[in-house]
Amino acid sequence: MAQYNSKYTGSQIDTAVARALPGGAIDKSIAEKMHALESTDYPGCYYRMENGVQEWINPPMIKGIEYRTADRFYGKPVYQIVIDTGVLGAAGVTKTISYAETGVVGFVVDFGGFDYYHKQAMPNPDLFAVGVNRTLVQITGVIDMSAAKCLVWVRYTKEAD
Incomplete structure (x- = not known):
């Protein structure tokens, strides 16, 4: 020591x-x-x-709960939520995760907490393709990710604010 x-x-x-x-x-x-x-x-x-x-x-940051934060983006309050995707799918399978109702204006998505990273020493850099819009995130595995789960962190503003 x-x-x-x-x-x-x-x-x-x-x-x-x-x-x-x-x-x-x-x-x-x-x-x-x-x-x-x-x-x-x-x-x-x-x-x-x-x-x-x-x-x-x-x-x-309890999974699945939306939080209005003190942060502002162009004068609007920023909301954030962490979504547990659950198990993803085989190669080519798309998982769709809703994160908001309507009225989302701008958004930022961050991924983390992949079980896959903890099981592999050198993960493939082309694990998944991501599609995002104002109410949902879609993750399509490029490789078989049926043993993987991840957390999706979304920060967004709303039209109504």
């Missing part, structure tokens, strides 16, 4: 770490400046009320 030397004592380091953790003094100070409240259901996650609507600073 490597030696670690510091001019600070263990209790000083522990105190500094506690200040920086969710719910710590630094976290609370930032929340106060943003007029944010800490969620009682999700400690360490903060929201603010804007014209009677809850807007998340750092939402808990």
Whole structure:
């Protein structure tokens, strides 16, 4: 085991770490400046009320739940959701995942959490083709992905806002 030397004592380091953790003094100070409240259901996650609507600073990102965030894009609130695709399909099979009702204007999609990456040392860079529109994401496996699942993270704005 490597030696670690510091001019600070263990209790000083522990105190500094506690200040920086969710719910710590630094976290609370930032929340106060943003007029944010800490969620009682999700400690360490903060929201603010804007014209009677809850807007998340750092939402808990529970799969399948849409969150209106404090972020703005061209003056409109940004919403985000994480969708669990479940098992994908064989090569050539398309999986369609709805993420919103109507009224989505702009969107950004990010993929992550592929089980496939954890099972293969060098994944094929051509795993899937993706199609996205204002209400759904379509994933078509280029190779057999019937043993793979993934998470899709979508951020979007809405016409109504």
